Amino acid sequence: MKIAEARTFVTANPPPHVGGRYFIFVKLVTDGGVVGYGEAYSAAFSPHLTARMIEDVAERYLIGHDAHDIETFFRRAYSSGFSQRPDPTLMGCVSALEMACWDIIGKEAGKPVYKLLGGKVHERLRSYTYLYPATGSAVPGETDSERNVYNDPDLAAEAALACLAQGFDAIKFDPAGPYTAFGGHQPRQSDIDLSIRMVAAVREAVGTRADILFGTHGQFTPSGAIRMARALEPYDPLWFEEPVPPDSPAAMAQVARGTTIPIATGERLTTKYEFAQLLSLGAAGIFQPNLGRSGGLLETKKIAAMAEAHHVQIAPHCYCGPIVAAANIQLAVTLPNFLILEAIRTFDGFHARLLKQKIRWEDGFVIPSGEPGLGVELDESVAEAHPYEGGELHLQATQAPITAK
DSSP: OBEEEEEEEEEEOOTTOTTOSEEEEEEEEETTOOEEEEEEOOOSSOHHHHHHHHHHHHHHHTBTSBTTOHHHHHHHHHTGGGOOSOOHHHHHHHHHHHHHHHHHHHHHHTSBHHHHTTOOSOSSEEEEEEOOOSSSOSSTTOOSOSSOTTTOHHHHHHHHHHHHHHTOSEEEEOOSOOOBTTOOBOOOHHHHHHHHHHHHHHHHHHTTSSEEEEEOOSOBOHHHHHHHHHHHGGGOOSEEEOOSOTTOHHHHHHHHHTOSSOEEEOTTOOHHHHHHHHHHHTOOSEEOOOTTTSSOHHHHHHHHHHHHHTTOEEOOOOSSOHHHHHHHHHHHTTOTTBOOEEOSTTTOHHHHHTBSSOOOEETTEEOOOOSSBTSOOBOHHHHHHSBOOOOSOSSOOBSSOOOOO
């Protein structure tokens, strides 16, 4: 069984863009006709250029090779061009191809991938969702309404209660002000004030019925993040996400030592080598690898194993499409140190349309599929019917420095 063909899809995610502006999928086909799907979470270049990169990596290291040889593929690709270091773009390509290989391996074996990674530890997976605006774009900073769930405490509380009514018992939002290419920066007093009012309103609305996950995007300096964290501590969030930029594990560790709130991070990190630095410094209590960037299922299984030895928990990240979500699910059910899974709402809407059978979500929990492979099949006709023709990237930091009002 050898890989014979690789094809990519760059699919526009229609408004309100829940999960990002587009998704990058790859399809691998073996010489026996078995099909596997993967998805890249790679945002630094045009998605069409990234798709060509995926095809290049496949041509160099996968075409003509056995899909089972995951370790060999990873090492060859990781060392591509004499690099041999964590590279988020390359690892986005590798991750997409690696999960497609696992999809093929599972289908060849007639078993879900989790059966090949140690078996199920969990029968179902607790999930959380972002609070999304009722109207306008779901991409942060793009909503059409001046008052929205990102800046209005009353609307955030209403949205949180609506999520609880659906069955969620954990919700995330990030009201801490804009994130900029010129961060980290000190939070303004207005940022701290709004964050506290938002969290207080949601806590009053949900009481102890739900965990609050406080998100940021690496906005702050260590001292600024600690100021924000100490103001948040009375409301007992489950985590403070990515309080400082991901380029300095030592800065993240400084924040971790300065607050009682668990630090969560990892969506912008890749491979065991970057996560190992966090462990060595005690920089986070919760890891959030995104399987479309972290190196794929086997590499993230290694990350989770290292984390388990340090009593660090895993909360797979998923601000992207349904193939990454399916890979997250397959891995998460095998992890003793699994904490919670990011859901895109209830995996309804366009995420459901992209799949021939949607991800099963019930009363706040994801129910793992028992079908062979990743447990989902991309509906290629839907993916092809929504080509991405825009010029913007999946996510984009504000391009100007933050200035005082």
